[in-house]
Each structure stands twice: as structure tokens, then as C-alpha cells.
Amino acid sequence: MKALLRLLRLAREERRALVGAVLCRVLEGIFASLPLGIIVIALLPVLDPANAAPAWLRGPLPDLLSGPGAPLWALLFMLLAALLQGLAAYAAAELGYGAGYRLTARLRARLLEHLARLPLGTLRQRDTGDLTTVVMQDVTALEIVPGLLLPRVVAAMTLPALGVGAALAIAPFFGLLLAASLALATLVLLICQRGLRRTSEERSAATAELNVRLLEFVRGIAVVKAFGLASGRLGRLEEALAASRDSGRALTMRFVLPMIGVPAILALGTALLLVLVAVRLPGGELGAPEALLLVLVALRLFAPLVETVEFFAMLRQMEAALGRVETVLALRPMPHGEAEPAGSRIVFDDVSFGHGERAVLHGVSFAAEPGTITALVGETGAGKTTIARLLTREWDPQSGRISIGGVDLRDLSPETIAALIGVVSQSVVLFSLSVRENLRLARPDATEEAMWDALRRARCEDVVRHMPQALDTVLENAGAALSGGERQRLAIARLFLKDSPIIVLDEATASLDVENERQVQEALQELGRGRTVLVIAHRLWTVRDAAQVVVLGDGRILEQGSPAVLRDRPGPYRTLSEALNTAPGWRRIDPSSAPPPSLLKTAGTFG
Ligand SMILES: Nc1ncnc2c1ncn2[C@@H]1O[C@H](COP(=O)(O)OP(=O)(O)OP(=O)(O)O)[C@@H](O)[C@H]1O
Known part of the structure; x- marks a missing residue:
């Protein structure tokens, strides 16, 4: 009853x-x-x-x-x-x-x-x-x-x-x-x-x-x-x-x-x-x-x-x-404020976090400046993904403070955080809708021209033009017929339309062929320009082109600074760089088969 x-x-x-x-x-x-x-x-x-x-x-x-x-x-x-x-x-x-x-x-x-x-x-x-x-x-x-x-x-x-x-x-x-x-x-x-x-x-x-x-x-x-x-x-x-x-x-x-x-x-x-x-x-x-x-x-x-x-x-x-x-x-959304951030500078201030009893991050502090790349590197399980997820406020830190544009994440609405951050991950989610509808998820009022522009910048204009109904082609079975690189580039086109000032890029486990990889990297290079980029880096070139590298080990920052400075002194970063050819998850792109694309034209800042 x-x-x-x-x-x-x-x-x-x-x-x-x-x-x-x-x-x-x-x-x-x-x-x-x-x-x-x-x-x-x-x-x-x-x-x-x-x-x-x-x-x-x-x-x-x-x-x-x-x-x-x-x-x-x-x-x-x-x-x-x-x-x-x-x-x-x-x-x-x-x-x-x-x-x-x-x-x-x-x-x-x-x-x-x-x-x-x-x-x-x-x-x-x-x-x-x-x-x-x-x-x-x-x-x-x-x-x-x-x-x-x-x-x-x-x-x-x-x-x-x-x-x-x-x-x-x-x-x-x-x-x-x-x-x-x-x-x-x-x-x-x-x-x-x-x-x-x-x-x-x-x-x-x-x-x-x-x-x-x-x-x-x-x-x-x-x-x-x-x-x-x-x-x-x-x-x-x-x-x-x-x-x-x-x-x-x-x-x-x-x-x-x-x-x-x-x-x-x-x-x-x-x-x-x-x-x-x-x-x-x-x-x-x-x-x-x-x-x-x-x-x-x-x-x-x-x-x-x-x-x-x-x-x-x-x-x-x-x-x-x-x-x-x-x-x-009964599951409750996180309480939040409605403040407006002043810019897209990211600051992690003495952030500690864990899952239940399991401590994952200990007193992590760093700042990511607008228009630059911050590369997170470290052994597997060091806490890189956790940092990226804390930034999108999947959880709140147990202590310390994370801010964007000078405002604590807890004072920003979920909509504001979502609008601020675009995430590029290896697991691309497309829906069984038309290309147009998939793109409009990022910006419902996007014009035809804006969509083609985004596709061009994401290096997938040709892919869509060759589809039977171009923008109106339905991606059956959530785009299962597309190659990994095509899916990636469509997802990047979506982010061009979204136009968020912060990009979080998870490079992990990319397994694209050389041509696809080159196109994806070019698209990412253009996407990152002028934005605050936080990248979970697995490739040497990304790290080399970053304004700063944050080296993590067991949830702690072991070292941080510009790649040039870190490379010149003995320490975890140099060890990681030297182990490049053998360390799992790190990839060197062979310059003879594909020129190492660079996220940056000039090291440290976007053009
Ligand atoms: N839901 C969870 N519950 C308990 N522990 C977790 C959970 N999620 C992650 N962890 C642990 O937190 C630690 C950090 O994980 P994280 O994914 O941030 O590492 P990572 O540096 O990104 O590793 P990788 O390079 O392998 O992706 C790991 O030891 C992981 O086992």
C-alpha cells in the first residue's frame, strides 16, 4: 500500500x-x-x-x-x-x-x-x-x-x-x-x-x-x-x-x-x-x-x-x-554557484583527492595559462586522468581548490563548466543521427556555413562531402562504419563549433595510421590555437611543444617547468624522455614517414 x-x-x-x-x-x-x-x-x-x-x-x-x-x-x-x-x-x-x-x-x-x-x-x-x-x-x-x-x-x-x-x-x-x-x-x-x-x-x-x-x-x-x-x-x-x-x-x-x-x-x-x-x-x-x-x-x-x-x-x-x-x-547533482569566470586560466591549488580510502592525488598545484599547452606526463596510474576529470568537476577535491578564470569550480554552474571546456578523448561518441544533427549537438543554431567551416578546420570536409547525403547522411549504428580517424575528426569539428576556451586532450592509446594521425594532429593544432590546453601527453612532440610540463608520480607532482629546462637537468622528466623508446604508452613519430606535427608553431604559445 x-x-x-x-x-x-x-x-x-x-x-x-x-x-x-x-x-x-x-x-x-x-x-x-x-x-x-x-x-x-x-x-x-x-x-x-x-x-x-x-x-x-x-x-x-x-x-x-x-x-x-x-x-x-x-x-x-x-x-x-x-x-x-x-x-x-x-x-x-x-x-x-x-x-x-x-x-x-x-x-x-x-x-x-x-x-x-x-x-x-x-x-x-x-x-x-x-x-x-x-x-x-x-x-x-x-x-x-x-x-x-x-x-x-x-x-x-x-x-x-x-x-x-x-x-x-x-x-x-x-x-x-x-x-x-x-x-x-x-x-x-x-x-x-x-x-x-x-x-x-x-x-x-x-x-x-x-x-x-x-x-x-x-x-x-x-x-x-x-x-x-x-x-x-x-x-x-x-x-x-x-x-x-x-x-x-x-x-x-x-x-x-x-x-x-x-x-x-x-x-x-x-x-x-x-x-x-x-x-x-x-x-x-x-x-x-x-x-x-x-x-x-x-x-x-x-x-x-x-x-x-x-x-x-x-x-x-x-x-x-x-x-x-x-x-x-534521489542521486543529487552537486551544489553550485552561478558565477562568471574572468578568462580561462586554470589553477590547481594544493588539490588532494581520493576514491574512498584510496588516495589518488596529494597536494597538486599548478597553473595553466590561456593560449598555452600544459602537458601532464607520468607513469600509468600517476593521476593524470584524475586531474582532467577534476577539472570537468566529475568530483570535487577533498581539499584544495580548482579554479577557472579566478572562480572556484564549485561556484560555476555545470552549464558554464561544460561551455568552458571541450574534451577530446580517444573514445569518440557519435549518435545515430545525421552528421548535421551530430554537429548541432555542440551548437544548436550552427549555420550550414559554420558547419562546413568546422569540418574544414577539423580536416574532414572531404569525408563528409563524399558521404551519400553529405551533412544529411545518417551515421547508422553510431558511426560504426567510419574509421577511427574520421570519427576523431568529426568529434573535433564538433569542438570547433563549440568554441570553448579550454581544451582537455587525452592522447592515450591512439592507434591511428600515419595519414589519419597527421590529419588529426593538424586539426588538433588548429583547435588548440589561442585556447588553454591541458593534455594528457603520450607523445614526445606534444610535450616538447608545451609551455610547461607537469610530471606526476603516484599522485604527486615530481617536477614541473618548461620542457627545455626539465630536459637539461637530471630528474624524472629526463628519465622519462630517455626511456621514450621503451616506455609503454609513449610514441615517437618517425620524421621520415610523417613530419612530426606540432601543436605549436612557436614553442609554448599558440600563434
Ligand atoms: N573509481 C575509482 N576508484 C578507485 N580508484 C580509482 C578510480 N579511478 C581511478 N582510480 C585510481 O586512481 C589512480 C589514478 O588513476 P588515473 O586514471 O588518474 O591515472 P593515469 O595517470 O591517468 O593513468 P593512465 O596513464 O594509465 O591513464 C589509479 O591508481 C587508479 O587505479
Whole structure:
């Protein structure tokens, strides 16, 4: 019940439709029961020849139903009841399912908007498959609540109660008997609910985990095939498959008791009622019309309660899905200010940071001047990427201060930070949209000319001109048909359009052929001109052309200064330079095959 209230909180805009759907479903049940009354009234002349039935059973209707046109009237009333029942069912479905689909569409949009506002650092803590499961599977689990589950469950609880109320009015003794069997069945249902909740949650969690693992498997299918792995050798996937199987079985077993118990109790109550009716009828303690009405009520109104046992289990799973949706919605964006930076000078001032217990950076201080390159170098795991991520405020430092243009990052809005920084990384993300739409992600109002200019500067004008529909060519499968270099250059074209004053460049693991590499480097050289560039450097030329090099080791700055100065004195930088040919991750571009492109024409500053 609490879960339903929580859902109603989320479904504020659909509340009226929801209430309408529930009311219509109850009305449908009542209209479905009307023929029972018509049958009894139509049979009154036979059941009550002495005309001893209570006044409420007689009245104008019996006259119509016992007169000359009785069969026709009975048929007409039946049809009317069926029509009303149909209308109520239609309205319930229209209102309920409509509300369900509206709710889930709105909830998905809200979740996506919410995820987009969360810092990347928070999102990185969760598996992307896990988030996909929440947005897709868990929200889908809520879809059927307004249309199916909620109205059915409410109707199933209301109709038997109405039936018992009617029975109490007809014959209190029998009414009490029905009330007792209803109470007992409800008690069994509630007791079974206890265990059902945990099992449903386990089932729901197992399904979510399986989804995550399957997504991982499909995404990594190339590796799976390359290593000839069967799914069985991916331990966590196998565990997830087993957990899904076991939880499904456990849930079904949980059903067994209420599925057998509830109908059995209700059937027992009805049987007892029939026996007692049979005993009391001949003595005249109970009129024949009332007796028939009681029997029909008992048979008709308890049926929904029986079928609801299954719905209760679905409600529990809905509750678990709702919990996961709420957990994501409860993740909070970082608090921020709305200050405006004065320029694009970056300052790290005594910054320390760690993931939980794991300290990653210790008292890092440096400044990156506008129009220059600052190269971060160091062994793997030294903390270079962490510095770049702190700059985009994926996380806040535990101590110290990071500022852009003299303003602490915490005082800048996420939109301002996003507008200030353009990131070039090896994992280029393109969408299955047209080239035009992909470019306009960076600047929605970009003109055709601006787009071609950006493509030219990114050295991919020809690539796009040769596509079948040029700018309107859709990059199917997120641009999978493009080469690595083409993808890179399209991403760089996007950054030309974005025109942010700071560029963060992660050179790691570039694996482009010489021609592509040359074009990408030329594009980057032009992109970096006049901006503040922070580069995670893996190539000697980038370092050589930087205004300053920050050498990191185990999260600390070991050395910093201009490359020329650092090269001239013994120290970590010189050691790294000398180890160039052997150190993993560092690459020398062979001048004979491709001239070493330079980010800078004049060392240290952009032209
Ligand atoms: N989410 C995380 N939780 C715990 N430790 C992490 C996390 N992310 C990174 N680290 C650790 O922080 C340290 C610094 O990582 P970082 O990625 O910044 O190094 P790097 O210098 O960029 O390395 P590389 O050159 O290999 O990319 C590493 O030891 C890494 O294991």
C-alpha cells in the first residue's frame, strides 16, 4: 500500500485518470453483477409464489419482468447491464493504460534529464547497464500499474466487501458467514505477502542483474568471440542466469500457498453457505429469492479476489522497480554557484583527492595559462586522468581548490563548466543521427556555413562531402562504419563549433595510421590555437611543444617547468624522455614517414 502511495507521488499528473480508472473498474464489477439481480427478479414468480419476498425485491421491476413481455424485458436489462459493463471497462482501460503510458514516458524523460544533470563521477560509480535497466525495465514495470494492477486490486478488494455488505443486508447471519470467510482469505493473503515481498524483490533484482550482465556480454561480443568464450565462462553472467532461474522458481513456489489457500477458504465459505441455505430454506427461515441471491453473490463476488493473488506478486515486483527508480532520482547533482569566470586560466591549488580510502592525488598545484599547452606526463596510474576529470568537476577535491578564470569550480554552474571546456578523448561518441544533427549537438543554431567551416578546420570536409547525403547522411549504428580517424575528426569539428576556451586532450592509446594521425594532429593544432590546453601527453612532440610540463608520480607532482629546462637537468622528466623508446604508452613519430606535427608553431604559445 505504501508503494502505491509512493507511486501516486510520482504520478501526480496522472492522479485524476488513475482515480477514474479505479472507479470505472469497480463500476464494471457492479454492472457485471447486475444480471444476477435480474435473474432473481425474473424468477420471482417461481421462487416466491406467495409474494412474501421483502418489498425491496418487488417494486416496479418485478412487474415488468413477470408481465407478458418478461423475456424481452429481461433481455433488454441484461443488454443494458452488459453495455454499461463494457463502457465502464473501456473507460477504465482508456484512463488507466493511458495514464500508465503517459506516466512512464514522463518518468523516462525525467530520469534522462536527471541523469544528464548528475556529475559524471556519480554516474561512473554505477554500471551503465544498471542505469539502462532502471530507465527501461524498471519503468516498464510501472507501466501496467495504472491500467491493470491498481484498478484490479482495488476492485478485487472493494467488490467482495460490497458483496458482503449486500449479504449482510439480505440476511445478516449469512452475511456474517461470508464476511468471516472473506476475512480469513484476506488474512492468508496478507501472511503470504510477507514472504512474497522479499522473494519478489530478489526476483526483480536478479532480473535487473541479468540485464546488466547480458548488456555487458553483447557489448563485449567482439572480445568474447576473439577469445572463444562461451557465456558459461563469464562467471558473473553465469551466476546471473542461475540467480534468475532460481528466483523465478522461488517466486512461483511462493504463489502456491495463496493460490491454493485463498480460493480454498472462499470455496469452503461458499460451500458452508450453501449447506446452511439448504438447511434453513425448508423451514421458511430464509426466502427462496434471498437464498438464490446470496448464493449468486458468494459465487460471483469472490472471483476477483482469487485472481488478484497473482497481481499482488506483480505489485511487489513493481515496488522493487519503483525503489530502484527512486534511488536514481534521489542521486543529487552537486551544489553550485552561478558565477562568471574572468578568462580561462586554470589553477590547481594544493588539490588532494581520493576514491574512498584510496588516495589518488596529494597536494597538486599548478597553473595553466590561456593560449598555452600544459602537458601532464607520468607513469600509468600517476593521476593524470584524475586531474582532467577534476577539472570537468566529475568530483570535487577533498581539499584544495580548482579554479577557472579566478572562480572556484564549485561556484560555476555545470552549464558554464561544460561551455568552458571541450574534451577530446580517444573514445569518440557519435549518435545515430545525421552528421548535421551530430554537429548541432555542440551548437544548436550552427549555420550550414559554420558547419562546413568546422569540418574544414577539423580536416574532414572531404569525408563528409563524399558521404551519400553529405551533412544529411545518417551515421547508422553510431558511426560504426567510419574509421577511427574520421570519427576523431568529426568529434573535433564538433569542438570547433563549440568554441570553448579550454581544451582537455587525452592522447592515450591512439592507434591511428600515419595519414589519419597527421590529419588529426593538424586539426588538433588548429583547435588548440589561442585556447588553454591541458593534455594528457603520450607523445614526445606534444610535450616538447608545451609551455610547461607537469610530471606526476603516484599522485604527486615530481617536477614541473618548461620542457627545455626539465630536459637539461637530471630528474624524472629526463628519465622519462630517455626511456621514450621503451616506455609503454609513449610514441615517437618517425620524421621520415610523417613530419612530426606540432601543436605549436612557436614553442609554448599558440600563434
Ligand atoms: N573509481 C575509482 N576508484 C578507485 N580508484 C580509482 C578510480 N579511478 C581511478 N582510480 C585510481 O586512481 C589512480 C589514478 O588513476 P588515473 O586514471 O588518474 O591515472 P593515469 O595517470 O591517468 O593513468 P593512465 O596513464 O594509465 O591513464 C589509479 O591508481 C587508479 O587505479
